[in-house]
Amino acid sequence: MAPTTFSIxxxxxxxxxxxxxxxxxGDWRDVHNTESYIVEGWxxxxxxxxxxxxxxxxxVNMRRGILLHKVILLEVSGKFAxxxxxxxxxxx
Amino acid sequence: MSFNGYGFYLSxxxxxxxxxxxxxxxxxxMKIKPxxxxxxxxxxxxxxxxxxxxxxxxxxxxxxxxIFEIFNNFRFFNNYSTLxxxxxxxxxxxxxxxxxxxxxxxxxxxxxxxxxxxxxxxWRSPRFGIMLLAIFLAIIFTITDILSSIISGLSGTDG
Numbered sequence: 001m002a003p004t005t006f007s008i009x010x011x012x013x014x015x016x017x018x019x020x021x022x023x024x025x026g027d028w029r030d031v032h033n034t035e036s037y038i039v040e041g042w043x044x045x046x047x048x049x050x051x052x053x054x055x056x057x058x059x060v061n062m063r064r065g066i067l068l069h070k071v072i073l074l075e076v077s078g079k080f081a082x083x084x085x086x087x088x089x090x091x092x
Numbered sequence: 093m094s095f096n097g098y099g100f101y102l103s104x105x106x107x108x109x110x111x112x113x114x115x116x117x118x119x120x121x122m123k124i125k126p127x128x129x130x131x132x133x134x135x136x137x138x139x140x141x142x143x144x145x146x147x148x149x150x151x152x153x154x155x156x157x158x159i160f161e162i163f164n165n166f167r168f169f170n171n172y173s174t175l176x177x178x179x180x181x182x183x184x185x186x187x188x189x190x191x192x193x194x195x196x197x198x199x200x201x202x203x204x205x206x207x208x209x210x211x212x213x214x215w216r217s218p219r220f221g222i223m224l225l226a227i228f229l230a231i232i233f234t235i236t237d238i239l240s241s242i243i244s245g246l247s248g249t250d251g
Contacts, residue, residue: 068122075115082109 044083051080099169106169107162113187114158117151120194127201134201147190154186161186180241184234195227 054076062069127133128140135143161176161183168176199220203213214221 068119071115071119071122075112075119078108078112078115082105082107082112 047083051076051083055080099171100166102169103162103166106165110158110162110165114151114154117154117187117190120191121147121151124194124197127197134205147193151190157186177241181238184238188230188234192227192231195223199223 055073058069058073058076062073128135128144133140161179164173164176164179167173202220203210206213208216214224
């Protein structure tokens with residue numbers, strides 16, 4: 001395992017200062033905080049699982065010939081693609 | 093950025109997310125439409141007309157705002173402007189009121205037409221309890237999201 005330069009407990013102690021010298025433009029990789037990586041990892045994992053379950057529930061409840069069901073599936077699929085949770089598949 | 097075009101990837105997927113917010117509100121309208129139009133509306137004709145008009149007009153008015161947010165999101169994640177950070181806290185206003193209204197309408201109509209009180213209805217059909225629980229969770233998450241974009245230092249990155 002590669003050595004990490006940043007301690008896992010650095011967050012609260014330094015948190016008003018470890019950034020803010022320049023805008024990060026929303027890039028959590030840019031702040032070099034291990035806690036950001038962990039939170040982002042858990043967050044994307046939860047999001048992936050939740051949206052997958054929502055798609056499955058939508059599909060099993062669909063019936064033929066009802067527009068509403070198709071629109072709901074479209075919406076949930078849009079959320080699934082929109083939540084950056086397919087990112088690991090791209091970067092793997 | 094971890095790879096070339098990472099910002100572009102983030103923003104293009106976020107664009108889908110904004111479209112999906114709008115679709116969610118359209119779905120909400122499709123669900124409650126029968127209570128306001130049709131042969132047997134559940135409310136007085138005047139109220140039905142007002143709700144239909146206000147709901148659809150305000151929903152249509154969110155389209156420019158969402159397009160602006162998509163554009164803004166591209167500018168932010170590709171390091172052009174930080175305007176996104178200023179608009180971000182108000183984003184909930186252009187996506188949440190419509191589906192909240194329709195969920196509460198649905199709950200109210202069902203409660204009224206079966207003439208059951210709040211707890212009895214949830215007891216008979218727990219899925220209403222789940223719906224209300226999901227609404228409260230969604231509101232809590234929205235508030236947390238707004239706070240994390242207002243209070244600097246609460247989240248690791250800005251925006």
